[in-house]
Amino acid sequence: MKNTKVIVLILLISMLAVFAMGCGDDRPVINVYNWGDYIDSDVIKEFEDEFGIKVNYSMYETNEDMYIKLKQGGSSYDVVIPSDYMIERMINEDMLLKLDMNNIPNMEKVDEDLLYADYDPTNEYSVPYMWGTVGILYNTTMVDETVDSWDILWDEKYADQIIMLNSQRDSLAVALKRLGYSMNTRDVAQLEEARDILIDQKPLVYAYLGDQVKDTMIAGEAALAVVYSGDAVYMIRENPDLAYALPKEGFNLWYDSMVIPSSAKNKEGAEAFINFMTRPDIAAKNTDYIGYSSPIPEAIEMLPDDLKNSDVAYPDSDLIQNTEVFKDPADIVDVYDRIWTELNSH
Secondary structure (H helix, E strand, O other): OOOHHHHHHHHHHHHHHHHHHOOOOOOOOOEEEEEOOOOOOHHHHHHHHHHOOOOEEEEEEHHHEEEEEHHHHHOOOOEEEOEEHHHHHHHHOOEEEOOOOOHHHHHOOOHHHHHHOOOOOOOOOOOOEEEEEEEEEEEEEOOEEEEEEEEHHHHHHHOOOOEEOHHHHHHHHHHHHOOOOOOOOHHHHHHHHHHHHHHHHHHHEEEEOOOHHHHHHHOOOOOOOEEEEEHHHHHHHHHEEEEEEOOOOOOEEEEEEEEEEEEOOOHHHHHHHHHOOOOHHHHHHHHHOOOOOOOOOOHHHHOOHHOOOOOOOOOOOHHHHOOOOOOHHHHHHHHHHHHHOOOOOO
């Protein structure tokens, strides 16, 4: 009898071991592709716990990087968060699925002024995630003059103290606005003139950076940087010596929205995620973490006073009049790519 019990026990242990090895994570999965440092990881965990859906989360640095990866295929994403002009391009190229708004009832929480935008005029493909501006962040202990123009980024006094965005559209837009041109120009001569003044500026530039600009400016390693407003909010929180300015020549007003690529494997899960991220309490938590401007009025009311009343995150409406929203440059994208390559080669 003792031997029989031992044999039974061994068999039970073996069966449990095999069962444990076979019990992987069998939850449904969605693959989310987003900008770096652009979500509160606790929010992802809350979604997973509430819906029983696992989130595989990947990051990119530019709209162009994201676009190329999706265009090349080989990777399947269920939710992507591109900017306005890239959404326009992806719609035109049949790269996005229409959303079932019955699965996204929180869409009604979005500020109606942000719906039916030029990049998604039928409001069928995207749900606003964040919005903001592009301006100049500066260290007030290193810059003692008024910062109100893009010209300061060409001031030799700040050699090796200037950070530009490692982004084709954003950096060319700075140069175009400084020259008095539209950031959506299709004029090749104007684009080449913008390239030329950026080449002239390069000896003054500390670096062209992406997310790394945050640590650099917080540490006081540079005096001036072209940044997105939400990153400015974060950096000012970490270093009160920093301030943010919107240049008088005009600047970019941008919108990032959640979309579902046509190659998505779990559209229903993706729509559940989009709806969850648009829920006011979740949107407020996410906005408080990353510092960007929420498109959901109820969420804004839930924010801490320092963010809710921030003129960086929520500038006066009169300032927003001096802005442009990017349009898709698909008809001259080869020119943009050539100019960016020529700039980087210097």
